[in-house]
Amino acid sequence: MFVIAHFHIVMGVSAFFGMFCGIYHWFPKMYGRYMNNTLGYIHFWVTLIGAYLIFWPMHYQGFAGMPRRYLDKSSWVSFGQFHGLDAMITVVTVMVFAVQLMFVFNYFYSMYKGRKVRTLNPWGATTLEWTTPIHPGHGNWDGEIPEVHRWAYDYGKDGRDFIPQTEPIGEKESSH
Numbered sequence: 001m002f003v004i005a006h007f008h009i010v011m012g013v014s015a016f017f018g019m020f021c022g023i024y025h026w027f028p029k030m031y032g033r034y035m036n037n038t039l040g041y042i043h044f045w046v047t048l049i050g051a052y053l054i055f056w057p058m059h060y061q062g063f064a065g066m067p068r069r070y071l072d073k074s075s076w077v078s079f080g081q082f083h084g085l086d087a088m089i090t091v092v093t094v095m096v097f098a099v100q101l102m103f104v105f106n107y108f109y110s111m112y113k114g115r116k117v118r119t120l121n122p123w124g125a126t127t128l129e130w131t132t133p134i135h136p137g138h139g140n141w142d143g144e145i146p147e148v149h150r151w152a153y154d155y156g157k158d159g160r161d162f163i164p165q166t167e168p169i170g171e172k173e174s175s176h
C-alpha cells in the first residue's frame with residue numbers, strides 16, 4: 001500500500017494538477033471567456049486537501065505491512081484496525097470525485113456563460129499566444145508574425161512585472 005500511496009500522490013496527483021493548471025490558464029485563450037473563479041477555488045482546495053487525506057494514510061497502511069492487489073483484506077485480523085481509515089478514505093474519495101464533476105460542469109458552463117475576456121493578455125504573461133487576438137483566426141496573428149527576442153521568464157525584471165517575448169532587449173537592460 002506504500003507503493004499505491006506514494007505512486008498516486010507523486011505521479012497521479014502531480015500529473016492531474018499540471019493538466020488542471022493548463023486548462024485554467026489557457027481556457028481564456030481557447031474560448032475568449034474565463035472559467036468561474038469560485039468553482040475553481042473550491043475545485044482546487046477540495047482536490048488538494050482530499051488527495052492528501054486519501055493517500056497520506058495509505059502510507060501508514062503500507063508501513064503496517066498491508067499488501068496491495070487484494071479486494072478483501074479481512075482474513076488478516078491485524079488489518080482490522082484500518083477499517084475506520086478505509087471508510088474515511090472512501091468518503092473523501094467520493095467528495096473528490098464530486099468536485100471533478102463540478103470542474104467538468106465549470107468547463108462547459110464557462111464555455112458559453114463565462115465572464116468574457118476583454119484584454120489580450122489577462123494573466124500578464126510573457127509568451128506569444130497572448131499577443132494573438134482574443135479570438136485568433138487562421139494563422140493566429142492578423143498582421144506580421146511576431147519576433148521572439150528573449151526567453152519566456154522575464155518576470156519581475158528591472159522593476160517591471162513582466163516583459164513580453166516580443167520586446168527587443170534594451171541597451172540598458174540588466175542581464176539577469
Ligand code: HEM
Nearest residue numbers: 001003004007008010011012013015016067068069070071
Ligand atoms: C482516477 C485515477 C486513478 C484511480 C482511481 C486509480 C486506482 C488504482 C487502484 C484501485 C489500484 C490498485 C490498488 C491495490 O492494488 O490495492 C491502483 C494501482 C496502481 N496505480 Fe492507479 N489509479 C489512478 C490513477 C493512476 C495514475 C495517474 C497512475 C500513474 C501515473 C497510477 C499508477 C498506478 C500504479 C503503478 C499502480 C500499481 C499497479 C500494480 O499493483 O502493479 N494510477 N490504482
